[in-house]
Amino acid sequence: MTTPLTADAVLRAAPIIPTITIDHLEDAVPFARALVDGGLRVLEITLRTPAAMAAIAKIARDVPDAIVGAGTVLTPGHYAAVRDSGAVFAISPGSSPELLRANAAACPLIPGVATASELMQGMQAGFTHFKFFPAEASGGTSWLRAVQGPFAEARFCPTGGISAETAPNYLALSNVLTVGGSWMLPKDAIVARDWDRIRQLATQAAALHQKK
Numbered sequence: 001m002t003t004p005l006t007a008d009a010v011l012r013a014a015p016i017i018p019t020i021t022i023d024h025l026e027d028a029v030p031f032a033r034a035l036v037d038g039g040l041r042v043l044e045i046t047l048r049t050p051a052a053m054a055a056i057a058k059i060a061r062d063v064p065d066a067i068v069g070a071g072t073v074l075t076p077g078h079y080a081a082v083r084d085s086g087a088v089f090a091i092s093p094g095s096s097p098e099l100l101r102a103n104a105a106a107c108p109l110i111p112g113v114a115t116a117s118e119l120m121q122g123m124q125a126g127f128t129h130f131k132f133f134p135a136e137a138s139g140g141t142s143w144l145r146a147v148q149g150p151f152a153e154a155r156f157c158p159t160g161g162i163s164a165e166t167a168p169n170y171l172a173l174s175n176v177l178t179v180g181g182s183w184m185l186p187k188d189a190i191v192a193r194d195w196d197r198i199r200q201l202a203t204q205a206a207a208l209h210q211k212k
């Protein structure tokens, strides 16, 4: 078995992490290939559909350049299933004491936070890398700037309500390693299986990267 990537390496591997919901398992590989070909290799597959877990396993097997992880990891049970599915990382919109106790050695867990208290709980449990969710609704770049002082070691993947227009403002912050979002995945393109369009939108999203 290969050495697992750290949360830091996962979040530094691409400037933007698309948050992907897979309705049809047969879409998983062409969808992932389009994103990777466009320059977005870190993929968050949300556990919102019955196909999600099998989609992660298929992408892990068939798209070797992808760094595929699971999103919407809400419970230790989800985390354990994700770890066994071939996911390289697990990311959560929030954090519970039970989830923070998960042994994250084999598959880095990136818990979600939206308050200073949640950040303190996560850091006390040994985490330094977090999803900031829901980013726009929780204070956006102002929140991230405000926590730089008291929580200098914390690093973030802000997600939730971010667009192509606002992503560069987040990427300019020193405590932001990457930005998550679904703005480059329009529903009509997915339904039409227009993977060329997804690849073009991924290319545009990857170009937002400024200095990371």
Ligand SMILES: O=C(O)C(=O)C[C@H](O)[C@H](O)COP(=O)(O)O
Residues within 6 Å of the ligand: 019, 046, 071, 072, 073, 091, 092, 093, 133, 159, 160, 161, 162, 180, 181, 182, 183
């Ligand atoms: O399901 C999860 O684990 C989440 O954390 C939520 C997703 O990351 C956001 O829904 C993506 O945000 P949008 O770019 O606003 O679509």
